[in-house]
Amino acid sequence: MTTDDILITGLGVISAAGNGLAETLASFERGSRNAAAVSLFPTTMHYPVFEVRQIPRDYQLEGQRTLSLALAAVDQALEEAGLADLSHCRVGVCLGTTVASQLNDLDFYRSYRERGEAPLTSVDRYLEGNLAENLARRLKARGPVLTVVNACSSGTDAIGVALSWLKSDLCDLVIAGGADELNHVPYCGFASLGILNPGLCAPFDRDRQGLNLGEGAGVMILEKKSLALRRGKSAGLFLAGYGSMCDAYHLTAPSPEGVGLKASLVAALAEAGIGAAQVGFVNAHGTGTHDNDLVEGKVLAEIFGPGLKMLSTKGFTGHTLGAAGGIEAVFSAAALREGWIPASAGFATADQAIPLTPVREQSAIDGAYAVSTSLAFGGNNAAVVIGQGVGL
């Protein structure tokens, strides 16, 4: 198998930046940052968030917001891939999430705690709502099925798992990415860690004060080239490599030397069979927290050099947790196709401790490859390399 044998034939995305790629790219061009106060749940805190203001009506499932977001993105991706019927191939499903993996319904638990009993509606939704299982059953998928719960790298890792499945011929096509809703529990949790920004996030900025939470879904259709050829399909995009390594350092803090991130990038580039100089840009994890951006900036500079074009799109979407890797891989693929990346929203002043600065304005890109990175709780690090060929 060569490094361009796994094609990306469909992209789907929904976030605060827009529903679908067209809306999203328009937001990027305008520099829109659609953050506001929380509207989805009552809270005494005032950290702004990036909510999806309107999930399309056909996808609104009561009590299953993450699944709703995922299904909206999946249908976009399938439509772009021209896949109305999946019965002709072995379809795998691999989606990352954080919120959908937990039974964290406060009303259910309050009732259980106070009265020793609670209606099981939310339990049923939870049991039916395992993202990958639910989607696989809806689509009658006959390939492998996994929901990845690697915290903030879940989406990137899900795409990496898909690559492994396809390379091992466990299936012909994979629906891969991530989805997460904005939820009360992580909102409180991230606040308790002291890393939520009272204003808008400013990834890699000297004066960054933390992250904004967001929500959304980003999904790719990954397909063996042989199948795509038979279908007469080509997007020109391919998934070239994936790397994942662990810091083995701390539950919530990245290794100061970026041990795992560095190793992940090296592994991803090696699988892609390319050198760092061939990478046109990096869509960084760039949360806007002090530690993440410092470590990530240093590692990216070390591997790609000081001239790297780099951005974080979290200034447009907030940190969408388990969805982030999926959303950002979709953005990276779309940017390769479009030939430009947006300004790194929120960045104004260089941090002298970080040897790279993100792009300040919409920029044309050179190079046939993009890299998207994720760093996560637990010291997980993941990177994917996306390439653009000349078509089939």
Added chain:
Amino acid sequence: MNILGMGILSTRGLGVAAWENALNEGWRAPSAIGIPGEPGGQRSAYLVDLDTVADRTLLKKLRRADKLSKISVLAAADALADSGIPEIGRKKIGIILATAFGAHVTTFGFLDDILDYGDEQVSPTTFSNSVHNAAVSYVTSTLNLQGPTLTVTRFSFPFHCALQLAQAWLDQGRCDHVLVGGADLYGDVLGYVCDLKLTPARDGRIQPFSFQPTCQVPGEGAVFFLLGRGEGAAPYCRLTAVRFGEDADRDAPADLNLIDADGISPDESAYRAWLSQGTPTAAYAPLVGSMMIGGAFNLAAGALMLRRQTLFATPVQDNPHGVKLQTETRQVSIASIRSIGCNCLGEQVVTYLGRI
């Protein structure tokens, strides 16, 4: 790929020796657990007692970790040690942990924080431990493993999905070995849900061969396999195939059928289609309790049987349908074992273990 080492932590203790003792000794009654808010109320469950872990070294390092993380670290460390491979910790080891419910007990603890103290006064430590991949994070930092690391979840066959991915990682050279684990916990809320949605075993005995109606006893525990392509110091067996859906070798001979029936599905009749009068059948869920990662314990029993060339008696032998059961423990030549998992949606997974 081969199973090179195993780490097992269940209600019957830590380590392969404890697991072998359990297989030899057979069924024991579960613990009676008090039901919060229900004076005198009790339910049965098979719980892991961490106080019985003799070597406290790792537990001292894990003082701030929750129980899911502790049992995961203990089982993972045990699997590495059990492999007997010199300097195994210096190899590039990937980790895939499968869990159905993750750190739900800690999640509810965090919800307690929100309800009791409000949004702004919750514990960051509790939140950090409630994240699904906290357990693996503790495994990596405690054992200093820096390979690829995943936590995955499903409600059907999560451990088997992890095994399938491990094979791909090894084939693609993403790591030298893979620690594949399954871990899940009992908690009061889960017990409450099980009471309402499933049928508790009134006498504490899971009856894997009743098929319908079924009965369950919640369990908890962790199993890790160290997998690799080579044979290591003393391998248990080959793990020759993990197949979802159709199985081309369905009619091929095997020395034992292992079934994952444990009462988590209200109807487990699907297993009957896999069983024949020519092959004995066993199910070891009654030793450890009902768990969505329970298939991992059956596979651990299968691997041990292949190493020992000993078939262990199935622990609960109520047999209303006349299944050919492995009724006694005896030494015998074993070449292959077929492990079968079915759910109530007609989905299935079959795993083959073979003698090396």
